[in-house]
Structure formats: structure tokens, C-alpha cells
Amino acid sequence: MDIDILSATLYSVALVPIAVFLTFPLLLKTFTGKSLLSSKYPPVHGIVFSQLIYFNRLYDYQTRAVRRSPTFWLLVPDQSVIYKADPRSIEHIMKTRFEKYTQGEYNIDKIKDLFGAGIFAVDGEKWKKQRKVASFEFATMLLRDFSCCVFRKNAAKLVKVMEELSAASEGFDMRVRSFDF
Numbered sequence: 001m002d003i004d005i006l007s008a009t010l011y012s013v014a015l016v017p018i019a020v021f022l023t024f025p026l027l028l029k030t031f032t033g034k035s036l037l038s039s040k041y042p043p044v045h046g047i048v049f050s051q052l053i054y055f056n057r058l059y060d061y062q063t064r065a066v067r068r069s070p071t072f073w074l075l076v077p078d079q080s081v082i083y084k085a086d087p088r089s090i091e092h093i094m095k096t097r098f099e100k101y102t103q104g105e106y107n108i109d110k111i112k113d114l115f116g117a118g119i120f121a122v123d124g125e126k127w128k129k130q131r132k133v134a135s136f137e138f139a140t141m142l143l144r145d146f147s148c149c150v151f152r153k154n155a156a157k158l159v160k161v162m163e164e165l166s167a168a169s170e171g172f173d174m175r176v177r178s179f180d181f
Contacts, residue, residue, distance in 0.1 A: 042071040042082060079106065
């Protein structure tokens with residue numbers, strides 16, 4: 001038992017300098033960069049590492065943050081991440097002034113291996129060209145025809161299963177069975 005207490009104490013003592021080493025640059029960036037009290041900048045709601053504390057309740061944590069302020073920052077060691085939940089801001093970014101907001105080389109370099117030079121990993125004119133090509137594939141009529149066909153096929157399977165279970169007087173959990181289709 002004494003060994004467990006001793007090892008826990010040693011781990012705690014070892015983790016404190018690591019935590020300080022990781023959070024100090026973020027705190028320095030917070031207090032020396034953009035003012036926390038300035039209305040010119042969105043409020044800082046913490047550091048990315050704070051999301052680890054709320055990992056099991058991450059959506060609740062982010063929902064609370066958005067309710068406090070629809071635009072906020074989370075600081076990362078080498079950059080800042082801005083979260084936006086205001087529909088007008090999102091429309092401004094995605095539609096009105098899309099060309100002004102780019103992913104930047106940092107993000108493109110990170111996702112280029114996964115997505116190649118496709119619509120998710122390019123900016124500017126390349127993005128416009130990719131979007132134009134993709135828009136033909138996502139036309140309303142094509143999507144409607146495809147989704148109706150898939151829905152009919154899966155609905156027929158579901159009806160067959162429900163008829164079999166009904167004939168056998170068996171119940172079933174719809175939430176579990178929905179993953180079968």
C-alpha cells in the first residue's frame with residue numbers, strides 16, 4: 001500500500017512540471033497577445049487541453065461555452081482556434097466573404113495526405129473549381145432520386161423484419177434494429 005502512495009506522489013510531482021511546461025506558452029500567449037478584456041476580440045474560453053477534462057461530456061461543455069458567447073477562442077500551443085455558432089457569422093464566412101477566410105497552409109498541410117488536392121484541402125480558385133465539379137453531383141434531383149431509392153430498399157427490409165417478429169409475437173428495440181439497415 002505504501003508503494004502505491006509513493007508512486008502516486010512521484011507521478012504527481014513529475015506531472016506538475018510537464019503541465020506547467022505545456023500550459024505556460026498558452027498563458028503567455030493569452031496575456032501578451034490579444035487582450036482578454038477587449039471587446040475587439042472574442043473571449044478566450046480556455047485551452048484545448050481543458051477539453052480533455054470534459055472529454056466524456058465534450059458536447060455539453062462546448063454547448064455551455066457557445067451559450068455564454070457564440071464566438072470564442074480555444075488556445076492551442078502553436079495557434080488559436082476560433083469557434084463560431086452565430087448563424088450570421090457562419091453565413092458571412094461561408095457565403096458572403098468566403099474568399100477572405102482560408103484554411104491556411106498549416107491546416108492544408110495537415111489534411112493534404114488524407115484528402116489529396118480535393119475540395120477539403122484547397123483554397124481559392126482551386127476550391128471554386130472543385131466546388132463547381134461537386135455541385136453537379138449534389139444536385140437536388142440526383143440526391144432525391146438516390147435517397148428515395150435507398151429509403152425504399154431499407155424500408156422494405158424493415159417491414160419484412162417487423163412482419164416476422166409480429167408473426168412470432170416478439171418485441172424488439174427499434175434503436176438497436178435501426179443499425180441493421
